[in-house]
Amino acid sequence: MQVFTGVERPEGLSRWRAGGGRKWAAGLGRWGQALRSPLGATAATLLGLVLLLAILGPILWGDRADAIDTSSLSQGSSSAHWLGTDSLGRDIFYRVLVATRLSVALALLATAIGVATGVLLGAAPWLLGRRVGRFAVATINVAVAFPALLLVLFFAVIFGVGIRGAVLAVGLGMAPYYARVTSTLVAGVSGRDYIAAARIAGLGRMRILLRHILPNIGEPLIVNATLGAGGALLAFAGLSFLGLGVQAPSYDWGLLLNEGLNGIYVSPAGALAPGVTIVLAGLAFNLAGEVVAKKVGLRTANVRTASAYGPVPAAAVDEARPASDKDTAPVLAVEDLHVTVTGPAGPVTPVRGVSFTIGRGEAVGLVGESGSGKSLTALAVAQLIEAPGRVDARRLEFQGTDLLHTRGRAKGIGRLLGTSLGVVFQDPTTSLNPTMRIGRQLGEVVRRHLGKSRGEARARAVDRLRAARVPAPERRAHQYPHEFSGGMRQRAMIAMAMMGDPALIVADEPTTALDVTVQRQVLRLLEEIRAQKQVAVLLISHDITVVGQVCDRVMVMYAGRVVEDLPSSELRTEARHPYTRALLAAVPGMAADRDRPLTIIPGRPVDPAHFPPGCAFADRCPLADDHCRAAHPPLATDGAGRRVACWHAGEPLPVVTEDNVGVGEAS
Numbered sequence: 001m002q003v004f005t006g007v008e009r010p011e012g013l014s015r016w017r018a019g020g021g022r023k024w025a026a027g028l029g030r031w032g033q034a035l036r037s038p039l040g041a042t043a044a045t046l047l048g049l050v051l052l053l054a055i056l057g058p059i060l061w062g063d064r065a066d067a068i069d070t071s072s073l074s075q076g077s078s079s080a081h082w083l084g085t086d087s088l089g090r091d092i093f094y095r096v097l098v099a100t101r102l103s104v105a106l107a108l109l110a111t112a113i114g115v116a117t118g119v120l121l122g123a124a125p126w127l128l129g130r131r132v133g134r135f136a137v138a139t140i141n142v143a144v145a146f147p148a149l150l151l152v153l154f155f156a157v158i159f160g161v162g163i164r165g166a167v168l169a170v171g172l173g174m175a176p177y178y179a180r181v182t183s184t185l186v187a188g189v190s191g192r193d194y195i196a197a198a199r200i201a202g203l204g205r206m207r208i209l210l211r212h213i214l215p216n217i218g219e220p221l222i223v224n225a226t227l228g229a230g231g232a233l234l235a236f237a238g239l240s241f242l243g244l245g246v247q248a249p250s251y252d253w254g255l256l257l258n259e260g261l262n263g264i265y266v267s268p269a270g271a272l273a274p275g276v277t278i279v280l281a282g283l284a285f286n287l288a289g290e291v292v293a294k295k296v297g298l299r300t301a302n303v304r305t306a307s308a309y310g311p312v313p314a315a316a317v318d319e320a321r322p323a324s325d326k327d328t329a330p331v332l333a334v335e336d337l338h339v340t341v342t343g344p345a346g347p348v349t350p351v352r353g354v355s356f357t358i359g360r361g362e363a364v365g366l367v368g369e370s371g372s373g374k375s376l377t378a379l380a381v382a383q384l385i386e387a388p389g390r391v392d393a394r395r396l397e398f399q400g401t402d403l404l405h406t407r408g409r410a411k412g413i414g415r416l417l418g419t420s421l422g423v424v425f426q427d428p429t430t431s432l433n434p435t436m437r438i439g440r441q442l443g444e445v446v447r448r449h450l451g452k453s454r455g456e457a458r459a460r461a462v463d464r465l466r467a468a469r470v471p472a473p474e475r476r477a478h479q480y481p482h483e484f485s486g487g488m489r490q491r492a493m494i495a496m497a498m499m500g501d502p503a504l505i506v507a508d509e510p511t512t513a514l515d516v517t518v519q520r521q522v523l524r525l526l527e528e529i530r531a532q533k534q535v536a537v538l539l540i541s542h543d544i545t546v547v548g549q550v551c552d553r554v555m556v557m558y559a560g561r562v563v564e565d566l567p568s569s570e571l572r573t574e575a576r577h578p579y580t581r582a583l584l585a586a587v588p589g590m591a592a593d594r595d596r597p598l599t600i601i602p603g604r605p606v607d608p609a610h611f612p613p614g615c616a617f618a619d620r621c622p623l624a625d626d627h628c629r630a631a632h633p634p635l636a637t638d639g640a641g642r643r644v645a646c647w648h649a650g651e652p653l654p655v656v657t658e659d660n661v662g663v664g665e666a667s
């Protein structure tokens, strides 16, 4: 059976849901195009015929199919009975037509049971947490290892002979397959930033599953179910043929096939006809599944890899605390933060001993090369590190609330983070739930945490979109994320972060995927929000110059530690760590001599699994000596509050270029 796991929403279907006659027609047009292809036309004709027969068959020919005629028992084909008669003289042709309803209905019912059970089992790892989830996944994997038909027969024996037993047997026999598909799809979607956003917003797992995950895996599941319905039809016919399914006087194709075989020498057509209809109906479902899969797949390829960033909602500051306290106490206080995750060869600690505070309305930049631990630090603050990952710290306080020892008060923390912390994620394509209108997504948090009505939440969303400079916010609030450009989506994310009165917005490389003009707009927007609302900002970036322009303070991370922390205004003149200076030197200015080779930082960042005992930067540092390699330099604070971790802080630095790695001296 073909497994279809595309999870992006088809443009066509998205547009249907987006509403609007023109778009609806456009979506319809695309599907119309698919149906005009030879495959589409065949599938539509066959499926249409099968469904029509299922609906009309018993109404039109039910009486004739059931009419017993003792004068013409077990006859062969004739003009009166095209396919002959059975042992009671009933017309086989009409019986085959009438049997369509029961055959198709039972197959669809069994498929529905299979899909529903499979979705429940497949979503269990998400709902029950990692440990129990692992057990669920192992069970699914074992069940999938058994041939489905064997499972069906096993369940048929357990549930007993008859329609009910057979439906349950076929449904449950298919369930492991759908469970596997679902768990794969859920695992794929659950890593998306909009899920992290929903978690920061404090939504429960069941709610996230229903609102954010299932709508995004619905289409591939439907495609698989359509394909699976053909299999269910065959399985059901098989059970009836074996005498385990439908029992007389009811009849489906499987039972007719069984009866037909008894008289195959008198009337071969009596056996052949139900067999042919089973094959044709199975083919109809499979072809329909293929067409939908193809259409969805095409559409998936067409999905724009636009940009934007995902943030998350934020809001009310702790009103209970005295104003003076709120003004002076840090919004975020982190001391000796360690984040441990599971690497390929066991646990590693990519963040080891990070300490910093962010004051009200302060903008702090966090820079460093890829892998230095910036994102993990932000995720730890947002409580998004999942088991088996571990967060340890001497202190991790947001708005004066201890985030580390709050298990018993998880709901309160969810509300605090959901309303006071905004996160703008790195990947713009995964930050917003593609199946929800922008306005509804934005409104979700205020509805949940601030008890706003649907109308109030919508009004607030429109207002925040306007504040984030999204043009025509009323109209835009009604649209889906795919209808937004990258920069616009990013602004929508910032609007989401402002749904309350955020105390802190964590922006993880919010402009990496945007063109320069839009980058500036987005950064300016963050600056404005900060200035107007006194919102603190933690801006994560590879680009030290961007951070230097936007932030009050710059923290430089290397190999999981903060190696320097200083005011942005002093970045060019007072940076003392060789790594900070190398990052600055590696950025060519407009006035740079284009004939001179670019300055580079030799070597590569350290693998978190192999941090050296001394200074992690030593192997790339032109000032490093044996002491650096043996002893880790502490993060020392000077009288002005600047921090640096280097045994040779501020010493003159040789310039390293592509041409003289390790040779040239500083001028």
Ligand SMILES: Nc1ncnc2c1ncn2[C@@H]1O[C@H](COP(=O)(O)OP(=O)(O)OP(=O)(O)O)[C@@H](O)[C@H]1O
Pocket (backbone or CB within 6 Å): 341, 342, 343, 350, 368, 369, 370, 371, 372, 373, 374, 375, 376, 377, 542, 608
């Ligand atoms: N869930 C995880 N499991 C295992 N290793 C991880 C996990 N998340 C991050 N890491 C590793 O931890 C290190 C730090 O990752 P992090 O994402 O914090 O780096 P970063 O500085 O934000 O880099 P980038 O700028 O590329 O996002 C990297 O080596 C990364 O491979």
